[in-house]
Amino acid sequence: MFPITTHRLMFQRPKGTGTFAPSDILRAVLAVIDLEGLDDARCTALAESQLNDAEKTRLAGFRHDRRRKSFIHGRLAAKAALSAYFPGIDPQSIEIGSGVFDQPIIVGGGDDLQGMSVSLSHSDRFAVALVFHRAHPLGIDVDLPTITDVPAILDGIAPDVRDMIRAHDLDDHGAACLLWVARESLAKTITTGMMTPLELYAPSSIDRKGACFEVRYANFGQYRTLIWPGAQGWLGLTLPDQTEFDPASLLSSMLWG
Numbered sequence: 001m002f003p004i005t006t007h008r009l010m011f012q013r014p015k016g017t018g019t020f021a022p023s024d025i026l027r028a029v030l031a032v033i034d035l036e037g038l039d040d041a042r043c044t045a046l047a048e049s050q051l052n053d054a055e056k057t058r059l060a061g062f063r064h065d066r067r068r069k070s071f072i073h074g075r076l077a078a079k080a081a082l083s084a085y086f087p088g089i090d091p092q093s094i095e096i097g098s099g100v101f102d103q104p105i106i107v108g109g110g111d112d113l114q115g116m117s118v119s120l121s122h123s124d125r126f127a128v129a130l131v132f133h134r135a136h137p138l139g140i141d142v143d144l145p146t147i148t149d150v151p152a153i154l155d156g157i158a159p160d161v162r163d164m165i166r167a168h169d170l171d172d173h174g175a176a177c178l179l180w181v182a183r184e185s186l187a188k189t190i191t192t193g194m195m196t197p198l199e200l201y202a203p204s205s206i207d208r209k210g211a212c213f214e215v216r217y218a219n220f221g222q223y224r225t226l227i228w229p230g231a232q233g234w235l236g237l238t239l240p241d242q243t244e245f246d247p248a249s250l251l252s253s254m255l256w257g
């Protein structure tokens with residue numbers, strides 16, 4: 001079986017959806033591929049059937065196998081999410097291009113896709129994509145930093161942030177995973193990537209919401225990030241702070257199987 005799951009996310013806002021109808025923008029689809037179940041032959045076959053000509057041309061230009069794979073994985077996840085959001089679309093009519101900050105851009109696919117956006121992430125084990133309306137910005141990250149990454153991630157974090165982490169009984173690896181996926185998913189939402197000083201993404205609070213964590217930011221009060229821990233990967237979803245979302249509608253067991 002193709003190791004991919006898709007999840008419909010429904011949001012609510014007490015007020016304020018700009019000039020858009022809530023039903024048009026307060027939803028998203030998340031696609032998760034478990035890469036362990038995707039062998040090279042299947043991956044190549046799927047790339048052939050799902051990628052469009054522009055993506056295939058780009059793929060041919062990558063010299064490193066790792067980058068070729070991450071490119072394919074991300075695009076397969078994006079197309080699965082788009083197909084779940086817009087049943088019946090032809091994945092090969094759509095290109096996931098890259099903007100000037102390397103941010104993913106949906107090209108083609110017809111009028112229905114106008115205004116739609118996608119956020120992508122790939123780790124060794126998972127590829128994830130989130131399709132949403134750009135009137136309601138979202139961002140996603142999946143990762144599992146290694147133990148050797150931990151000191152670099154935790155070095156220099158402010159004492160108040162250490163206290164917030166300590167309150168949740170997280171070990172250093174858990175703390176590093178949480179901070180990492182939080183700031184990467186925020187950085188993707190605002191398209192800055194990791195090119196700004198990391199202190200800028202400092203949390204102002206870290207709370208527990210059932211199975212997931214909720215991070216708010218000292219410098220980005222408009223956003224918050226929900227984080228689902230996992231033994232093989234942590235997932236961060238950044239959303240507008242005043243948007244309501246029930247984290248229990250997306251259980252870790254649904255995400256990671």
Ligand SMILES: CC(C)(COP(=O)(O)OP(=O)(O)OC[C@H]1O[C@@H](n2cnc3c(N)ncnc32)[C@H](O)[C@@H]1OP(=O)(O)O)[C@@H](O)C(=O)NCCC(=O)NCCS
Pocket residue numbers: 070071074098101102103104119120121122123141142143184187188189190191192193194195
């Ligand atoms: C962007 C960044 C947050 C991505 O994080 P990562 O853990 O390395 O990789 P992930 O798998 O989670 O995400 C990669 C995806 O993020 C997306 N992305 C990249 N830059 C982005 C940005 N500025 N805004 C939003 N999304 C972005 C892309 O879709 C990319 O996948 P793709 O290249 O296959 O399309 C991070 O790498 C970064 O900021 N790097 C700094 C910029 C950099 O080093 N650029 C390299 C060019 S020299």
